[in-house]
Amino acid sequence: MLKNRNGGLSMAEALSERKQQILRAVVINYVKSAEPVGSRTVSRSHRMGISSATIRNEMADLEEMGYLVQPHTSAGRIPTQLGYRYYVDNLMDLDDLSADDELAISSFLSAEKMREIEKIINNSARVLSSATNQTSLIMGPQFRKSAFHQLRILPLDEKRSLVVLITDTGFIKNKVIDTQHQLSQAELHQVVTYLNQKLYGLTIDQVTTSLINELKRDLFKRLEILEQAFILLEESLKEEKQIRVFLGGTTNILNQPEFKDVDKIRRMLNLFEQEPLLFQILEDTSSEDDIVVSIGAENKYEDIKECTLITGTYKIHDKTLGTVGVLGPTRMDYSRVISVMRRLVDYLNQSLSS
Amino acid sequence: MLKNRNGGLSMAEALSERKQQILRAVVINYVKSAEPVGSRTVSRSHRMGISSATIRNEMADLEEMGYLVQPHTSAGRIPTQLGYRYYVDNLMDLDDLSADDELAISSFLSAEKMREIEKIINNSARVLSSATNQTSLIMGPQFRKSAFHQLRILPLDEKRSLVVLITDTGFIKNKVIDTQHQLSQAELHQVVTYLNQKLYGLTIDQVTTSLINELKRDLFKRLEILEQAFILLEESLKEEKQIRVFLGGTTNILNQPEFKDVDKIRRMLNLFEQEPLLFQILEDTSSEDDIVVSIGAENKYEDIKECTLITGTYKIHDKTLGTVGVLGPTRMDYSRVISVMRRLVDYLNQSLSS
DNA sequence: TTTAGCACTCTGAGGTTTAGAGTGCTAAAG
DNA sequence: CTTTAGCACTCTAAACCTCAGAGTGCTAAA
Structure with a gap:
């Protein structure tokens, strides 16, 4: 089970089966398209035998409950942070990784013996960012x-x-x-x-x-x-209190439509330049024994309150020594990122302990 | 004397005193404002006792000779790469550093004993980028x-x-x-x-x-x-063929109007992520004993053909071990960057050899 | 409770207008 | 021969306008 930012499991609130399906559909569509999702789209795409009008009603309810919002009247809905939270805690099922992904992750390790720990970490950052299309942060082992x-x-x-x-x-x-x-x-x-x-x-x-x-x-x-x-x-x-943080795919944020504003880009890149701060963030967010998903305002740090940070930890000889993270807009493919990270951490644990 | 990219000193072509002054004025103004410089502006700003009409004529000449261009008919002039080259080789006089700059550069070294070579380099990158408002690259010492x-x-x-x-x-x-x-x-x-x-x-x-x-x-x-x-x-x-390259102020390129296009930013940041390539570029551009200014297409590497790279080298016990560089759009404050770099290299030589 | 239909709203892309900056050329003045 | 004032012309970029399209909420019927 995934933990949320506060460490506890969030209650599954009373949402009718149908509302859950709709919320799920909205999240999935929005993550893919980055466009507000309309009732038509939902009724077609997930072919639940229900008309758009009905879905409109349900959506209005979901909006009132705080799971969805409209960017403006007469636009489709997008998930709120609460909506994402509910999705992550209750609705998401984890992807199986494709053969390609498996290959990408495993091959970077086998590529000749990587003795140097720095190289392993660095490569991991690369794989993680390219597999998720987000920026990845990996903390070096903590001396x-x-x-x-x-x-x-x-x-x-x-x-x-x-x-x-x-x-x-x-x-x-x-x-x-x-x-x-x-x-x-x-x-x-x-x-x-x-x-x-x-x-x-x-x-x-x-x-x-x-x-x-x-x-x-x-x-x-x-x-x-x-x-x-x-x-x-x-x-x-x-x-050694301050350990290097390795970044991968910093340019990936430029592909995200939520970062089309140069000013946001600047703030983000600025953050990336401040290693100690990144270290702090990773350290504070991560938990020893599981993957943590910290959505939007759940993050303590002002600069990433519009982002989601997903963290995991890796071990050497069963000792937790470092943290890996993926940072991106709240609109991210949660299940994919989590799956990839889980696999990567497994590999890391294996190869670092030998 | 500064060497240009080809290692030789460029010939001082026949340009009348007045043309030189005008070229100089255009460069200086354009570097500051990033806007095409009109004849009015020149005639006023550098109060040479000459009307705008005359300057227009001279400018037309300079354009024909390849030192200036107009972005479109009925716009002011901006310097070409040749224009910058001429300016750097013949017209520029080096700034004296302000007391503030001196302080900034010297203080980063005295800040407690920096034993770790990595730290010295890292701090240097920081100082260099903030003093020049450009991105700085510093190659670690070459084992x-x-x-x-x-x-x-x-x-x-x-x-x-x-x-x-x-x-x-x-x-x-x-x-x-x-x-x-x-x-x-x-x-x-x-x-x-x-x-x-x-x-x-x-x-x-x-x-x-x-x-x-x-x-x-x-x-x-x-x-x-x-x-x-x-x-x-x-x-x-x-x-160890591939040495770390330390970057400073990567976000500074976002302040440059020539990088308001997200796509250019992407290409630039992409470059910054490729350490081996940066290494190559620095290694190829720099010369052992002087500061090298490589303007626009003078650069070999496609990605920085719209940029200027200024490099210098530092020594440990009189052995040239590393390179420092400043990278920015061709429109950059050449004299300032060169002055700052010169001073920084001096400090580096001093402090690394002890 | 669900759904079809309809009037209404809002955005964003495309087109048009216009003020302003700056030019080149001409003809007069030095 | 060189410089300058004057003027018609050009081009840009910002401001404004228009309108199709997507999507909604509501109403009334199924």
């Missing part, structure tokens, strides 16, 4: 949720050493530090062993500044040399 | 032009080792490799020493596949273990 595994210090020359930090999820982070004094092998070994003991298994998030200070105190009694080694740790905390 | 400095191998556990490659420009590249057999310290040391001897001082570009194979042959006589260590080297060659 800070990984667990500390090993610390190594490797002297380079008299003045510099290389500190290497390895996590259980296979991240490697390194940094050259200045070491004023020459370090003896023995001293080094001692320090490194100590640190590894203390830190093993903690997630990077758990390595707080206070813990670092504590360790420092312990060690300084013995050695005053490693000041800089800690900088790596501390910076890991700060810098 | 492959750096010289090999040191190779280290660091055993992690029974099965895996970490290979670390360090260049003279301070790059560190690492990779976990699988080592089927346990390696003894002595063996390792032997191999590493050998490799370091052989490779020291070569640029990554010079480490060809054939050289690697040669080394392999030498070593395989002694050890069969390090197959994977070479993968790092080989992949360095391939993968």
Whole structure:
């Protein structure tokens, strides 16, 4: 079951079977055509044995209830956000992916061994955007949720050493530090062993500044040399709070008729340039264990209140490390996007854990 | 002196002093207003003691010579690419930067120590785009032009080792490799020493596949273990051919009236999504030792034939490692962009070499 | 309760009009 | 020979108008 923005399942309100069918028809047609849907169209297209006049009446009801609106008198109806919500929660059935889609998704992974995690993510963004015709956002794996595994210090020359930090999820982070004094092998070994003991298994998030200070105190009694080694740790905390967000198909929004206004385009692209903000949005919207659909004003962030954001998460060794998202106008093919995303996340989980 | 796209200095053609002034006035006005410039405007704005009728005559001449065009009969003139070229080569005097600009450029560097090279580049892209109101492109430092400095191998556990490659420009590249057999310290040391001897001082570009194979042959006589260590080297060659290109101010093109057409915007944004292509363009356009101005059709690449690309290069320890560029419509404030870029490159050189 | 019929409404595409900016040319003035 | 004033002409772009078409709501009959 899909969760909505508030985390709960929305109540299935009392809508007669027929009203549901009509609402469904309107949503489906409008998503396809981007034009207001008239009663004629509904009565024909989904060949429910009912005249347009009857449908007009039902539509008027649905409008009163808040599921549909008319852009102007004497135009067809379009779904409101509430209408989409109802559709997503109650009326939508998920597409099976076409063979083509399956192929597109699976082939991008098998294309030679993609060892580099950045490449996997980047390609995923591409596939996701082209399969959905929307803009896709994918958060890179979050270092800070990984667990500390090993610390190594490797002297380079008299003045510099290389500190290497390895996590259980296979991240490697390194940094050259200045070491004023020459370090003896023995001293080094001692320090490194100590640190590894203390830190093993903690997630990077758990390595707080206070813990670092504590360790420092312990060690300084013995050695005053490693000041800089800690900088790596501390910076890991700060810098890695903000992870790269990979975008795919930013130009896709230009195909959407709701973005024919240059000013809207500008605002959107502006948003895309602000990585930290995108990160925030993804982080706040997503939920660990399911796909979340956040429609229009359900989004917290002003800039995307006319959009729908659909998010999912991927895991490495069962640890949730990143978020994938699809962003587009509220008029989007919900079932397709959700299906594609579900499949993509599956693939990602598989291939990242190996 | 600025070089034009063809590398040579363009000849100062015979243009009377007065024609030069008029051309100059048209360019300056048009850059500012984006509207065709009429004879009245010229005669007033630059208060040369000459009537509009005379200027009309001169303008007709300039049009015949190919420096100006009219969008339609009975409109003012706008500069042709040739006109811009002449302006850039002969008429333009470089702005002094305002105190504000100086501040903007210098402050982004001093903002806490920016150790991470990525951050420096990223910020530079930002400053450059906001100071010029155009889109900026900055190529990250090119690993492959750096010289090999040191190779280290660091055993992690029974099965895996970490290979670390360090260049003279301070790059560190690492990779976990699988080592089927346990390696003894002595063996390792032997191999590493050998490799370091052989490779020291070569640029990554010079480490060809054939050289690697040669080394392999030498070593395989002694050890069969390090197959994977070479993968790092080989992949360095391939993968790093394509370097990240950082963009700044992509939304700025939306402010340019020449991009009010959604279709042009699409093509432009599409280009921005293709990192390898951007890389190519920057690489091909730039010249090692000066700022290059490539106007309109002077660009090789179809997509930017209506644009001007201005590029410069930055160095680390006197080695040219990356390119910065500003891309916009041919109607751009050349002198400003060039001045800003010149200053930025200076700052970059300074701060990267320390 | 459903449906056919009809009067009514609103949009958006296409056509027309018109003010304004700017030109080229001519003929007079310097 | 060069410069300039004057004028007829041209072209654009904004403003306005028109009208077919799509779709509605309501009424009255089935």
